[in-house]
Amino acid sequence: xxxxxxxxxxxxxxxxxxxxxxxxxxxxxxxxxxxxxxxxxxxxxxxxxxxxxxxxxxxxxxxxxxxxxxxxxxxxxxxxxxxxxxxxxxxxxxxxxxxxxxxxxxxxxxxxxxxxxxxxxxxxxxxxxxxxxxxxxxxxxxxxxxxxxxxxxxxxxxxxxxxxxxxxxxxxxxxxxxxxxxxxx
Amino acid sequence: xxxxxxxxxxxxxxxxxxxxxxxxxxxxxxxxxxxxxxxxxxxxxxxxxxxxxxxxxxxxxxxxxxxxxxxxxxxxxxxxxxxxxxxxxxxxxxxxxxxxxxxxxxxxxxxxxxxxxxxxxxxxxxxxxxxxxxxxxxxxxxxxxxxxxxxxxxxxxxxxxxxxxxxxxxxxxxxxxxxxxxxxxxxxxxxxxxxxxxxxxxxxxxxxxxxxxxxxxxxxxxxxxxxxxxxxxxxxxxxxxxxxxxxxxxxxxxxxxxxxxxxxxxxxxxxxxxxxxxxxxxxxxxxxxxxxxxxxxxxxxxxxxxxxxxxxxxxxxxxxxxxxxxxxxxxxxxxxxxxxxxxxxxxxxxxxxxxxxxxxxxxxxxxxxxxxxxxxxxxxxxxxxxxxxxxxxxxxxxxxxxxxxxxxxxxxxxxxxxxxxxxxxxxxxxxxxxxxxxxxxxxxxxxxxxxx
Numbered sequence: 001x002x003x004x005x006x007x008x009x010x011x012x013x014x015x016x017x018x019x020x021x022x023x024x025x026x027x028x029x030x031x032x033x034x035x036x037x038x039x040x041x042x043x044x045x046x047x048x049x050x051x052x053x054x055x056x057x058x059x060x061x062x063x064x065x066x067x068x069x070x071x072x073x074x075x076x077x078x079x080x081x082x083x084x085x086x087x088x089x090x091x092x093x094x095x096x097x098x099x100x101x102x103x104x105x106x107x108x109x110x111x112x113x114x115x116x117x118x119x120x121x122x123x124x125x126x127x128x129x130x131x132x133x134x135x136x137x138x139x140x141x142x143x144x145x146x147x148x149x150x151x152x153x154x155x156x157x158x159x160x161x162x163x164x165x166x167x168x169x170x171x172x173x174x175x176x177x178x179x180x181x182x183x184x185x
Numbered sequence: 186x187x188x189x190x191x192x193x194x195x196x197x198x199x200x201x202x203x204x205x206x207x208x209x210x211x212x213x214x215x216x217x218x219x220x221x222x223x224x225x226x227x228x229x230x231x232x233x234x235x236x237x238x239x240x241x242x243x244x245x246x247x248x249x250x251x252x253x254x255x256x257x258x259x260x261x262x263x264x265x266x267x268x269x270x271x272x273x274x275x276x277x278x279x280x281x282x283x284x285x286x287x288x289x290x291x292x293x294x295x296x297x298x299x300x301x302x303x304x305x306x307x308x309x310x311x312x313x314x315x316x317x318x319x320x321x322x323x324x325x326x327x328x329x330x331x332x333x334x335x336x337x338x339x340x341x342x343x344x345x346x347x348x349x350x351x352x353x354x355x356x357x358x359x360x361x362x363x364x365x366x367x368x369x370x371x372x373x374x375x376x377x378x379x380x381x382x383x384x385x386x387x388x389x390x391x392x393x394x395x396x397x398x399x400x401x402x403x404x405x406x407x408x409x410x411x412x413x414x415x416x417x418x419x420x421x422x423x424x425x426x427x428x429x430x431x432x433x434x435x436x437x438x439x440x441x442x443x444x445x446x447x448x449x450x451x452x453x454x455x456x457x458x459x460x461x462x463x464x465x466x467x468x469x470x471x472x473x474x475x476x477x478x479x480x481x482x483x484x485x486x487x488x489x490x491x492x493x494x495x496x497x498x499x500x501x502x503x504x505x506x507x508x509x510x511x512x513x514x515x516x517x518x519x520x521x522x523x524x525x526x527x528x529x530x531x532x533x534x535x536x537x538x539x540x541x542x543x544x545x546x547x548x549x550x551x552x553x554x555x556x557x558x559x560x561x562x563x564x565x566x567x568x569x570x571x572x573x574x575x576x577x578x579x580x581x582x583x584x585x586x587x588x589x590x591x592x593x594x595x596x597x598x599x600x601x602x603x604x605x606x607x608x609x610x611x612x613x614x615x616x617x618x619x620x621x622x623x624x625x626x627x628x629x630x631x632x633x634x635x636x637x
Binding site: 044045046047049052053054055056057058059060061062063073074075080082083084085086091092093094095099100101102103104105107108109110111112113114115157158175176 | 372374375386388443485486487489501503504505506507508527528530532546547548572573574575576577578579580581584585586587588589590591592599601603605619621623624625626627628629
């Protein structure tokens with residue numbers, strides 16, 4: 001609007017109006033893109049996460065989980081056990097191709113525990129874990145559900161003061177995790 | 186320093202002076218090298234650092250053998266004033282503290298420099314302390330034993346001999362480190378040991394016995410040694426024989442038998458049941474008709490191989506709820522949980538006397554540990570492999586590091602090789618390493634490690 005007003009007040013208003021709109025569009029797009037880049041690159045450690053609470057302890061790093069809160073490998077969504085090994089639906093370790101790993105006698109190699117990562121955080125830091133609210137963002141072309149691991153805690157996993165976030169009933173956010181849905185966005 | 190110690194009057198004063206000097210060296214050596222071990226255990230140096238330390242040590246050995254100048258050199262001496270201003274024992278104790286670091290005065294041999302990164306690579310405080318004590322002893326002995334200090338200080342032969350000794354010690358240490366994990370058989374696994382004898386299983390081939398350097402194939406599978414007995418099975422037919430002559434003393438059929446453990450009095454075994462599950466059982470060799478059931482029936486993959494020493498069977502039980510090492514006393518029927526973890530996988534125990542050898546697989550490493558049988562204390566690590574899984578960056582691409590939480594620091598380089606079954610003798614620990622192949626099948630390799 002401002003560009004049109006300025007441009008239309010001159011004698012060559014048609015040309016200037018178009019030039020002004022183009023200039024504003026280019027500069028505006030650049031500004032928004034720069035702002036988004038800054039937000040992504042400097043503020044938070046994975047897409048969709050807001051504020052600075054750290055990830056829940058996860059066997060392979062990024063706190064990707066399945067719908068029930070069990071750990072998934074972030075790169076490909078494969079279930080992993082607490083040792084970080086890919087496992088089948090029964091929790092037994094498998095190789096890179098998904099074949100069940102067996103000892104030389106043909107028995108399956110022993111399974112290791114597979115624990116919900118909020119529960120791991122709670123065990124390691126001594127609180128009772130709760131999954132309260134969630135929020136959703138579009139990340140990598142799919143809807144991502146971002147979840148807080150809540151508890152009656154004073155400090156978050158980073159060590160500084162915990163915030164309310166999406167936790168209820170006086171509980172606060174201890175650490176964060178996410179579930180990638182298959183819904184395109 | 187020889188002169189300073191001998192400046193004390195003969196008799197008790199001189200003994201006191203020498204003891205003060207030795208005590209200073211001991212404390213300082215243990216603290217300095219223990220601290221280097223602690224730094225190593227914190228930093229966990231990688232293969233590159235290990236190779237660089239070994240190359241440096243090799244260069245130091247050559248430099249000392251060739252009698253080259255020690256570089257870098259420290260142009261420092263202990264403060265002479267202390268000797269004049271303090272009681273002699275106190276001054277000597279402080280001199281010992283300075284000399285025990287190895288870094289505060291003239292460096293006599295290049296091997297001293299090479300020791301520093303080597304201790305960091307050991308990544309163990311106890312190992313660092315042991316090296317520090319050895320270093321202190323090496324520094325104390327010439328001072329306490331040599332009467333004429335000119336033999337070392339003014340005659341080239343003395344220093345030359347010292348440097349050759351240092352080079353030889355370092356070369357031996359390098360060779361010992363290299364030979365620490367020796368391959369016994371590949372493919373080969375599921376070891377069992379008694380004194381100097383060792384048996385193992387080669388998948389698809391059978392059991393083997395190694396005695397006096399001679400390797401003999403046994404007429405069956407899954408061999409086990411214990412006391413004066415040896416056992417194997419061919420299908421369901423189990424043979425218990427005299428371990429010296431290999432002459433059978435008992436033969437019987439046990440349907441579904443899989444793994445064996447034997448002692449002078451007992452045979453323990455894992456058996457597959459008709460419903461596909463497995464359990465551990467045992468019987469006395471004097472009464473094979475009375476069977477003791479050691480465990481409930483479990484799905485395949487939960488129960489480990491039994492290991493038997495005297496009356497005590499040890500075994501692992503591992504599953505999604507955690508893993509534990511258990512013992513069962515066949516004489517009393519008493520079961521004990523020796524160790525349990527929901528975070529690390531505890532596998533394949535083997536017992537000898539009051540010691541328990543076992544595998545501990547955690548998120549960030551795989552370790553072969555030798556610890557007390559009663560479970561008090563983690564024990565020491567005899568052999569180590571990287572973890573079975575890697576980790577991602579902890580943050581998504583284009584995002585900040587802030588808030589990331591990685592399971593292992595520094596980032597490990599994972600391996601597909603996995604520590605598996607063990608055996609223990611008085612001098613040697615044995616461990617099977619599984620190497621995955623196609624279709625999830627694994628190939629075992631049997632390693633031997635010195636217990637000391």
